[in-house]
Amino acid sequence: MADAPLDYVSDHLDAFDADLSDFLRIPSISADPAYAADVRRAADWLADHLSQIGFPTVEVRETGGHPVVFAEDRSAGADKPTVLVYGHYDVQPPDPLDLWTSPPFEPVVRDGQLYARGSADDKGQVMMHVKAAEAFYKTGTPLPVNLKLIIEGEEEVGSHHLAPYVDAHQGELACDVIVISDTAMFDQGIPSITVGLRGLAYVQVNLTGPDRDLHSGVYGGGVENPANALAKLIADLHDADHRVTVEGFYDGVVPLKADERAAWAELPFDEAKWLGEIGLTVGKTEKGYTILEATTARPTLDVNGMGSGYQGEGSKTVLPSKAFAKISCRLVPGQDPKDIAQKLRRHFETHLPDTMTMDFVELHGGQPVLMDTDQPAMTAAMDALRETYGRDAYFMREGGSIPVVADLKRILGVDALLLGFGLTADAIHSPDEHFGLDRYHEGIATVVRFWGNYGA
């Protein structure tokens, strides 16, 4: 199948690069109101481009914030699956500008990498789907699947208008799978699909002892120090195996499957190199898990900030009245952010010394996500990656969260396929962001093959 579109892709790589560069020249910085007109210009550019290549329906839709670009083609027919492509055309601010080797909105190629803000995150990855569609349209090849695109302009500022928009347009956005290319592959030449994302539960613990800061010479020895009390509470949150001691913390956690662990063990993940890159020689994981497993597929509890007492230069013999800690847990499938926050609250209430009062605040939560690896779209994508790269692809998990994935899954009631071609070395959100043109081209060919396999 799809020989003509694949031939078209290999014959038009230079033109594809030029089109992506045009898109990248528009500084669609969603965070900065001074660039609002450019954000809209990027939406208009994308909509025009989609119309030009042959999409029958293309619209720039208002959301209350930056617009979304919607496009669809249902010509494959009701007996073929429908793919919804989600991506974003907005970009991170480029600051600090002086750390860029070349200006962020003047794309240039160095050593096969296209340097520009948004090249990998996410304009380059959005354009893989656009160019795949072009390859079908320009060769007169019928699309093997029905296509819907929703490309938003607020991803880098929290996607606040996206969930309400999708909620209000559920019928129009109905699909069999959501495909998102906004993640990384395992490594150069090692294709992978992200099938798990961790969630988050974030709380703050505020302890108060005496009602004012005290002189440690006058009061020291007679009262409990909130900093000491909080340090003890925090130290007791892990046991000797570096497992979290909060009662019920691991309840419901979906255990890693043996085949999953075996596949990851094959990957060229060098723990010493990984540690060396952050200035360490020794890591710390939950007992029985590798660093790769512990950073992507196991839950964590970490202090993200703490404060108490005197913070200035030199010494001050204060006995503080208050101490606080900001604590977050990365969550895995089977855990729920609200439930974990409540278990943390109960833990601190139970262990709080009677010398202290506590104010416990739940700050933020996000659901973990785990995809069904047996769904037809997954198989079609794994086959497409194998055809493009000439080797098997891996199911990976990511340690971070992508809140929009959980939202889209929940509202539309279908699974997501995270088909990413980024690399952690792409410097997204940093100076000198870049995207390998080889990966851009491989991504286009993979999307062509994926649609063919999925619609077959």
Ligand SMILES: [Zn+2]
């Ligand atoms: Zn992104």
